[in-house]
Amino acid sequence: MVRRARMLAVLSFLLAGAIGIISSTQTWLVVERSDAAEPLLIVGADALTLLAPLSLAVLALGAALSIAGIALRYVFAVLAAGAAIILIMGTTTLLFGPPRSVAAKAVAEATGLSGDAALYDIVDAILPTGWPAIALAAWVLLLLASAFVCATAPGWKSGGRRYRSASEAEHRETGPQDAVDSWDELSLGTDPTDSAR
Numbered sequence: 001m002v003r004r005a006r007m008l009a010v011l012s013f014l015l016a017g018a019i020g021i022i023s024s025t026q027t028w029l030v031v032e033r034s035d036a037a038e039p040l041l042i043v044g045a046d047a048l049t050l051l052a053p054l055s056l057a058v059l060a061l062g063a064a065l066s067i068a069g070i071a072l073r074y075v076f077a078v079l080a081a082g083a084a085i086i087l088i089m090g091t092t093t094l095l096f097g098p099p100r101s102v103a104a105k106a107v108a109e110a111t112g113l114s115g116d117a118a119l120y121d122i123v124d125a126i127l128p129t130g131w132p133a134i135a136l137a138a139w140v141l142l143l144l145a146s147a148f149v150c151a152t153a154p155g156w157k158s159g160g161r162r163y164r165s166a167s168e169a170e171h172r173e174t175g176p177q178d179a180v181d182s183w184d185e186l187s188l189g190t191d192p193t194d195s196a197r
Contacts, residue, residue: 005152006066012145013062013080019138020055020087026131028094031103034124040106044131047102048090051135054083058142065149073153081146087139091132098126 024044031040044051061076068076094102100119103126107118 010066016138016142017059023131023135024052030127032125077146077149084143091136095132
């Protein structure tokens, strides 16, 4: 159970980081232009500057989590939770209400106009693609995995201590078992505790 819990947590970290790296190169927003020109495509790294480095950090945390002790496990989980919250906030804004300021740089580069003039004169609509939703699901998974690590890490240690205590107590009560003594006692009627033996 301990190995399974650790494996699920590590896989969640790695999956979220991998989705972040892949989605940072995909089109997140399509900017429709009123001048009938080609639409502008904005990738994840352009829409959310911290996307790629935070995704790499999450991958590193997931790899380190597999070999970390209990103290470092807490640190990694807290760091990953902080990254997840930042990414969730940024992705949610882009997914449910993309601000026009996100397209300012792309429009200015495409037209040569200033940001404000380009935004209000050329940008007709900003439409999110499917990648922000996929990335948002990954960040939610990362947040849940981080909370899972923080909540279950103490149980892993105390659970192992309880198991060892119970095993030692059972061993003290039953004493060492000797198959030969048991067979002698059953077949010959001898007493395995007899000092003469």
